[in-house]
Amino acid sequence: MDFIAVVGRFFLGFLATSGRIAIFAGEGLGHCVRPPFYFRLIGRQMMDIGYYSLPVVGLTALFTGMVLALQSYTGFSRFNAESAIATVVVLSVTRELAPVLAGLMIAGRVGAAMAAEIGTMRVTEQIDALTTLSTNPVKYLVVPRLLAAILMLPACVFVADIIGVLGGYLVSTTKLGFNPAVYIKNTIQYLEVIDVISGLIKAAVFGFLIALMGCYHGYNSRGGAQGVGSATTNAVVSSSILILAANYLLTEAFF
Amino acid sequence: MAEATPKISIRGLRKSFGRKVVLDGIDLDIRAGESLVIIGGSGSGKTVLIKNVIGLVSPDDGSIKIDGEETVGMNARDRARIMKKFGMLFQGGALFDSLPVWENVAFGLVTEQGVRRTDAKARAAEVLAAVGLAPEVAELWPAELSGGMQKRVSLARAIATEPEIILFDEPTTGLDPIMGDVINDLIIACVRKLGATALTITHDMQSARKIATRIAMIHRGRIIWHGPVAEVDRSGNPFVEQFIYGSAEGPIQMEVRRL
Numbered sequence: 001m002d003f004i005a006v007v008g009r010f011f012l013g014f015l016a017t018s019g020r021i022a023i024f025a026g027e028g029l030g031h032c033v034r035p036p037f038y039f040r041l042i043g044r045q046m047m048d049i050g051y052y053s054l055p056v057v058g059l060t061a062l063f064t065g066m067v068l069a070l071q072s073y074t075g076f077s078r079f080n081a082e083s084a085i086a087t088v089v090v091l092s093v094t095r096e097l098a099p100v101l102a103g104l105m106i107a108g109r110v111g112a113a114m115a116a117e118i119g120t121m122r123v124t125e126q127i128d129a130l131t132t133l134s135t136n137p138v139k140y141l142v143v144p145r146l147l148a149a150i151l152m153l154p155a156c157v158f159v160a161d162i163i164g165v166l167g168g169y170l171v172s173t174t175k176l177g178f179n180p181a182v183y184i185k186n187t188i189q190y191l192e193v194i195d196v197i198s199g200l201i202k203a204a205v206f207g208f209l210i211a212l213m214g215c216y217h218g219y220n221s222r223g224g225a226q227g228v229g230s231a232t233t234n235a236v237v238s239s240s241i242l243i244l245a246a247n248y249l250l251t252e253a254f255f
Numbered sequence: 256m257a258e259a260t261p262k263i264s265i266r267g268l269r270k271s272f273g274r275k276v277v278l279d280g281i282d283l284d285i286r287a288g289e290s291l292v293i294i295g296g297s298g299s300g301k302t303v304l305i306k307n308v309i310g311l312v313s314p315d316d317g318s319i320k321i322d323g324e325e326t327v328g329m330n331a332r333d334r335a336r337i338m339k340k341f342g343m344l345f346q347g348g349a350l351f352d353s354l355p356v357w358e359n360v361a362f363g364l365v366t367e368q369g370v371r372r373t374d375a376k377a378r379a380a381e382v383l384a385a386v387g388l389a390p391e392v393a394e395l396w397p398a399e400l401s402g403g404m405q406k407r408v409s410l411a412r413a414i415a416t417e418p419e420i421i422l423f424d425e426p427t428t429g430l431d432p433i434m435g436d437v438i439n440d441l442i443i444a445c446v447r448k449l450g451a452t453a454l455t456i457t458h459d460m461q462s463a464r465k466i467a468t469r470i471a472m473i474h475r476g477r478i479i480w481h482g483p484v485a486e487v488d489r490s491g492n493p494f495v496e497q498f499i500y501g502s503a504e505g506p507i508q509m510e511v512r513r514l
Contacts, residue, residue, distance in 0.1 A: 036366075117353075121351075124347060124349060125345045125346075125347060125349040126349050126350070126351055126352070128306075128311050128345070128349065129343070129345060129349040129350075129351070129412075130351075131309075131310070131311060131338070132309055132311075132338065132341055132342070132343040132422075133338075133362050133363045133366065133367060133412075133416075134335055134338045134339055134363065134366065134367040135362075135366050135367070136335075140366075
């Protein structure tokens, strides 16, 4: 009986949290299309989320592309199918690895920072102060982060696509003995626009999820430093899980 | 002659958090131009009351009228209009630490009144001067300021938009006595200059005596005494007497275990 009560409480808690997040997301998206627009803040967030994430995203993509070329070679050489490596690298990077890995890296870097910053503002009454200055905190704090993340994740992933493919190219041409021209030809030959576009759409969705979770957990943090710490952890964990879950759904949609 | 409509009128205000009753039927009027100080111990409901007045917390029951207009249950657009009448000094300052001092002070001017940033910066410098801060402070970040300076910047932010009602949440808490008195003088000067209505909550009696025209005492979510500041010493109310003399003996019993 107790077990059923625990399951019931957990389920009700899950539904209540889902509902609160949905309302928060609806409020945020609603404010995205209603003035006033804080362009200065959107620009600043675009720099924070996009530009300053480029090094970590670039390095992740570079090493992933390099490892992918090596691992593909290990498998494909057993079937004398080494010529498919370039295609496997470019399809894996653009459709799957660049958006997911960039999303996870940015969730750790940016999602945590959002939750910590907004959470600190909550516990030090800065969010209350915004309200007393006739400024809607959701519009001022959440909307710029949502918009910037939705716009900048695809940009980061596009760069990651190029660097990831470059990583595969470097390993294949210097270590595996591929002809550079042939490798590039194989890379381009079977690549379709939808491969890149599907990755960019995934990235936009992941950006939305990262900003939503970072803002939601920060905005609702309570109880001083410990509350901010919990908000940060929850933001990273929940956005990472949601990225992986959303990735499956989107992959199935683009399959 | 009919009495003028109070600037703030509170009737039957109730608020509970879970089973804890914080406000238990508050009735209070604050007239225009008056400086009302609400005194009371920690946990007596002062902060929750002031947050209800400014709309940061929604009451469970009761009425709060600003200039005769009911604000409880007000829609977002009307609430935004009413908020323009308010300025608030927070206990911890609540300065935006991602913005330099001048942008903190000019925040309301830019977002609320649409003043251009260059004009707002000049206006911020004037307001900072009014609270005794040098022009160089404008370019500093809140984290670079002492507690007293943060309070003064917060006061400057609260008055920059020239609000009709200013709320002060524990304005002298955490400050040394001299800086506390400086803040008291600044509050009096700013409120007088703007002709604003002031509502202050504090447990600092020296501050209360200095800035109040009227004092009300809150205990366990109820107003148990109110009257002119000159009468606080002869209130005849044992709760007020215990509080103003800071005595451990009396009707107010703190929930502490004796050693």
